Amino acid sequence: MTTDRLSIYLTETRTWFEACIPSIFQSAEITPKLKQAMLYSLQAGGKRIRPILLFATLHLLNKDKMIGLSTALGLxxxxxxxxxxxxxxxxxxxxxxxxxxxxxxxxxxGTAVLAGDALLTAAFEVIAKDPHLDTQTKSKVLGMLAEAAGPEGMVGGQEDDLEAEGHTLQLDDLISIHRRKTGKLIRFSVEVGAVLANATELQTESLIRYSEHIGLAFQIGDDILDIIGDEEKIGKPVGSDLTNNKSTYVSLLGMDGAKEKLEQQVSAAIASLREIGLEDSLLAEFATYLLHRTH
Amino acid sequence: MTTDRLSIYLTETRTWFEACIPSIFQSAEITPKLKQAMLYSLQAGGKRIRPILLFATLHLLNKDKMIGLSTALGLxxxxxxxxxxxxxxxxxxxxxxxxxxxxxxxxxxGTAVLAGDALLTAAFEVIAKDPHLDTQTKSKVLGMLAEAAGPEGMVGGQEDDLEAEGHTLQLDDLISIHRRKTGKLIRFSVEVGAVLANATELQTESLIRYSEHIGLAFQIGDDILDIIGDEEKIGKPVGSDLTNNKSTYVSLLGMDGAKEKLEQQVSAAIASLREIGLEDSLLAEFATYLLHRTH
Incomplete structure (x- = not known):
């Protein structure tokens, strides 16, 4: 269930963003199979949540989405x-x-390992060479992105997730893994929008809190969909977390407990926006959408 | 056979550089096994050729090595x-x-994949957050490094190398693979030194030519050592390229032909330095050292 306004915004922004993807390779001479492998996964669809969060943040701060394009592509x-x-x-x-x-x-x-390495490396190149950003902004964005994606952020969460396989986790450990594995990049998506838009300190702090609640809500929603989702819509077998013996919010809190925690996170996200008068914005609607998404 | 001056410089610089490695992790909170895996390979020794080329370039342009430290660590x-x-x-x-x-x-x-990803990501972070570099220099260095290491550079060469397995290559194809797989990062090591030191255009161009000859010389030397090297010194079984059915300079040119090509590259490297009056520098001695190295 999405409102018309949000639904139009999501579709329009995703379509525009996806049309921009080939521009990454415009002047690059890349060996054909590697380029094909990079593009295959980049163009495999997906909700483009992170770029959309970045563009929506720029939108509500009245900035043009072009200033966020290279960062969104890198992200x-x-x-x-x-x-x-x-x-x-x-x-x-x-x-x-x-x-x-x-x-x-x-x-x-072998090529999959290299296509991943190539995308990671080229992400920094796209931002470092963006002619629309001044060098101070670029250095800041590049440092923030590397921190969010690196050993203290996403990769660290992946390592802990890998080590947790086959073990039952405590709720705090599960939250700590997700805060890094998926949360840091979602937080970056919103925070970098605030940086690019020169938001005030108060706006930035509230937006960061919003993004942290959204990141958690998103993960809880994924765990719920793994149990009750429509296999075709989510694109992988339902119940695969159960089969892989993974701790999830549903396995630790039960279905009702997980749904309750999801609602709490969405409410808290909207409350963070209310602090800066943005409770009627697209970002607020996006939070509500996370409550009802089906894939 | 190294001169005393070069040998002292190599040892001193390597020792100092290796002592700086733990500083990367000083303020970082990284999950223990991931950090251990990153440090294991970073501290596994090696000749530190790339950082040394960077520091030697700064040295001959009369610049302090500290301005190159974060770049050398990232490299x-x-x-x-x-x-x-x-x-x-x-x-x-x-x-x-x-x-x-x-x-x-x-x-x-799994952890090895992630340790690689973490090192690659953190490389950009270390440079982006270096307080000693201005933001214009940082953006330039980050863009250059990503280009040298990414799909147009190192990763592209690795992909072509992977695809070449089991095939006999033409000499031009072999050179094209090495120019990217190992050459681009060696070229970056010297070129970035020129950028950090604000070298003149003439100096930069000659240094780039030097680095391209050195990169090729280094690879030819590796192929020769794979046949005639001392297993203990090179740290892997002698003849492994032969066993893996890989095309090398020795398999394509014969041992004498490969040695001749190595000498040509070293002479051309020194000639490039002569153009800017640096034929007596450490970089020139380093080129000569490549002719006689035993590991």
């Missing part, structure tokens, strides 16, 4: 590389992602 | 990540590197 390239490496046999060993064969199934494991 | 982190991923079973499947078990042998494949 999506890093998200995409993390999925390619996460799906590898040595990691989650998934053959299917968004209803399509995963990168290593199509291109082989 | 070595990227070189190290590429070795970790290159050694994976899905890539070269090597169990031994520099006489020690490779990263995935010790930490498992």
């Amino acid at each position: 999506e390239m890093i998200h995409t590389y993390s999925l390619i490496h996460d799906d590898l046999p040595a990691m989650d060993d998934d053959d299917l992602r968004r209803g399509k064969p995963t990168n290593h199934v199509i291109f082989g494991e | 070595e982190m990227i070189h190290t990540y590429s070795l970790i991923h290159d050694d994976l079973p899905a890539m070269d499947d090597d169990d031994l590197r520099r006489g020690k078990p490779t990263n995935h042998v010790i930490f498992g494949e």
Whole structure:
């Protein structure tokens, strides 16, 4: 259930953003199979949540989305590389992602490792060479992105997730893993919008709190959908977390407990926006949408 | 055979640089096994050729090595990540590197993938957050590094190398692979020194030519050592390229032809330095050292 306004915004922004993806490779001379492997996963669809959060943040701060384009592309390239490496046999060993064969199934494991490495590296290049950003902003954005995606952020969460396999986690450990594995990049998406828009300190702090609640809500929603979702819509077998013996919000809190925690996070996210008078914004509608999403 | 001056410089610089490595992790909160895996490969020794080329370039342009420290650390982190991923079973499947078990042998494949990803990401963070560099220099250095290491550079060369397995290459193809797989990062090591030192255009162009000859000389030397080297000194079985059916300069040109090509590259490297009056510098001695190295 999305409002018309949000639904139009999501579709329009996703379509525009996806049309911008090939521009990354415009002047680059890349060996054909590697380029194909990079594009295969970059263009495999997905909700483009992170770029959309960045553009929506710029929108509500009255800034043009062009100033966020290279950052959004870099962000999506890093998200995409993390999925390619996460799906590898040595990691989650998934053959299917968004209803399509995963990168290593199509291109082989070696090329999948390299396509991930290439996307990660090129993400920083796209931002470092953006002619629309001044050098001070670029350095700040690049440092923030590397911190969010690196060993203190996403990669650290992935390592802890890997080590947790087959163990039952405490709720705090699960939250700590997700705060880094998926939360840091979602937080970055919103925080960098505030940085690019020169938001006030108060706006930035409230937006960061919003993004942290949204990140958690998103993960809880994923866990719920893994149990009650429509296999075709989510693009992977329902119940795969159960089969893999993974601790999830549903396994730790029960279905009702997980739904309650999801609602709390969405309410808290909207409350953070209310502090800066943005409770009627697209970001607020986006939070509500997370309560009702079906994929 | 190294001169006393060069030998002292190599040892002193390597020792100082290696003492700086732990500073990368000073303020970082990283999950223990991931940090251990990152440090294991970063501290596994090696000649530190790339940082030394950077520091030697700064030295001959009369600049303090401190202005190159974060870049040298980032450079070595990227070189190290590429070795970790290159050694994976899905890539070269090597169990031994520099006489020690490779990263995935010790930490498992999943963690080795992530340790590589973490080093690559953190490389950009270290440079982006360096308080000694102005933001204009940082943006330039980050863009150059990503280009050298990414799909147009190192990763592209690795992909072509992967695809070439089991095929006999033409000399031009072999040179094209090495120019990207190892050459681009070696070129970056010298070129970035020129950028950090505000070298003149003439100096920069000559230094770039030097670095391209050195990169090729280094690779030809590796291929020669693979046949005639001392197993203990080079840290891997002699003849492994032959066993893996890889095209090398020796297999394509014969041993005498490869040695002749090595000498040509070293002479051309020194000639490039002569153009800017640096034929007596450490960089020139370093080129000569490549003719006679034993590991």
